[in-house]
Every structure is written in structure tokens, then in C-alpha cells.
Amino acid sequence: MPIARHPDNPILRPADVPPSIPDFRVMGVFNAGVAVYGEETILLLRVAEAPVGENEIEIRVPLLDENRGTVIVERFSADDPRYDFSDSRVIREGSRVVRLTSMSHLRVARSRDGVRFSVDAHPFLYPENASEAWGIEDPRITPLPDGFYIAYSAVSSSGVAVGLARTADFRGVERLGLMLSPENKDAALFPEPVGGRWFALHRPVPHSFGEPEMWISESPDLVHWGNHRHLLGLRPGRWDGARIGGGAVPIRTDRGWLVLYHGADAAHRYCMGAVLLDANDPGKVLARSSRPILEPEAEYEVNGFFGKVVFSCGALLDGDTIRMYYGAADETMALAKFSLQDVYDTFDG
DSSP: OOOEEOTTOSSBOGGGSOOSSTTEEEEEEEEEEEEEETTEEEEEEEEEEEEOOSSSSEEEEEEEETTTTEEEEEEEETTOTTOBOOSTTEEEETTEEEEESSEEEEEEEEESSSSSOEEOSSOSBOOOSGGGTTEEEEEEEEEETTEEEEEEEEEETTEEEEEEEEESSSSSOEEEEEEEOSSEEEEEEOSSOBTTBEEEEEEEOOSSSSOSOEEEEEESSSSSOEEEEEEEOOOTTSTTSSEEEEOSOOEEETTEEEEEEEEEOTTOOEEEEEEEEOSSOTTSEEEEBSSOSBOSOSHHHHSSTTOSBEEEEEEEEETTEEEEEEEETTTEEEEEEEEHHHHHTTBOO
């Protein structure tokens, strides 16, 4: 497939982003939402930070002190047999995740050409309450008549919920509270109503029965969400056989709603594919990628903080060309271009 990775990839690296706290280091800048504001392309970056370690034995992890509203640092010993440190992203005690090894916030990057970005010196959206005590992750930006709506993952010891915020200019921001309770993530609002109602994709994570699959819901007012319906399931043994979730905000095309989504296999290899939804009934699937549109093959996609990952939260349609901004290996931001026909060519049948 003629996927055109930008020759300057990665277009943003951790070294391009100043840490928000002294003695912290930026470990990853990835999974950005994207929007166009005026003459600028906006990336709303997920910036993952952690305290600088004092030695190899001590593991220092950040979290929000909910009472004081400040970030504190907890220390773990890498020799402590109670904990499992094998996954670089988390610390486990048995099967339970007890801490994340970094804390994420959202940071604005701006560009006139969509490739060379300047990153704001300070966070745009930073953890500030109990539902965000472990961080804010993976934003999707939907332009609506009264501003840009940002659906993001709010992470805490209670699980992952979906937060919602709104901005008019990517300078100031208003929190609108939790849109969906834990355990849920990968939410994205459709950019226009269908049949007088608003729609959103989301990905609940069942623990008793079921699988991490894509759902769709609707709302009369962008506040109250219901009529939740299963949309898309796993395909065991294939590129999207272990977990799936929405990627970029749905794109209106002459064939229907195009949704770029991520899929992971049993080996935790993340790829990007697509699904086409009916224009008048977004809960109806018309077509789905039989093979990935983009898969981790470049060095910066295969190797990194968590390798073999391509993961997009934002894409723009320019004529017939999709510009997809994506996180690579949970560490850097990259850019790829492909046509609508390239996507349609992956559909079954």
C-alpha cells in the first residue's frame, strides 16, 4: 500500500518538549489529537513525564496529591519481590496495577506547515482532581459550533474514565466533567449531529465477561449519553484480535463515516485500520479493513518506550488525502499520508 511516511519522522521527540516540573524528564510525546485553528495545525500532545531517578535500584513514580493538588513522588525498590516491573508502563502487584511509571498531561504544539511544530512551554490541561490523579491521556478533538471539544482519558486508582473539555482558541480551556465513568476510554465525538442526535465512539473494558471492543452511544445535548450499542468486535488471530478502539475523530466522506481505529494482537503489536459506518445510521458497519493501513515497520515505530506501536488520535482530510498524526512506540510523534482510496482498498470485498 502506498503509505507515505514523512521523511522528517519523528516530527516531535521528547527532547523537543520542556518538562513541566523541575527534576522531571519527558519520556514520551505521542498520541496527539489534531485540529485546524486559523492558519495553524494544532497538535494536542500527550506528554508523559517521570522524576529523574537517583539510581538503578530506585524507581520513582509521580502522582497527584488529591488533597493539596500538587504532584508528589513515590519510591519503589526494583528488588522488592512484591512488585512486577516487567512492563515499562506500569507497576503491578500480582494482576493489579498499583502505579503508572509516568504521569501524562496535554500540551499544545502549533505549526504553519503541519510538519514543523513549536511546543508551548506550559501544559494546556494538567491533572487537577481525583479522577485524573494518575494522569490525562490520548485526546481526541472535535470541532463544533461552540468550540473544540476534547475527549480524553482521565486516569486514577479508580480506573480510566472519559473526561470532556472545551476550548475556543487553544489558549484557555474549560473542563466539562466526566463524560463516561470507568472503565472506558478511546472516546471521540462525531463532528456533526445525525438525525438530530450527537454520536460518540467509546471503548468500555469489561472485567467479568466480554472483550475490549468498540461501542457507540448517542446524546441529545452532548451532556447526557445513552443508547449504548456494541459496534465492532475483535477478530481473534488477526491484527486486531486482542483489543481495538477508536482512533481519530470520525471523518464524513461521500461513502459514509470513516473511522480510523487501532487494533492490537496477542503480542501487543498495535496497527491502524479503518471501518466505514452508514452516513445516516452510524451504528451500522458497512465495511472494515481486512489488513492494516499502517503497521509498525519503521525503526522509530518498532523501537521505543513501548515498541511495535502505531497509535493515532487525530487525522485531517485534505481533499482526497488523509494526514494522520500518530504516536510511535509510545515515545514520539510521526506523520503519514495516504488517500481515501488507499483506505477503501483495505476493505473486505
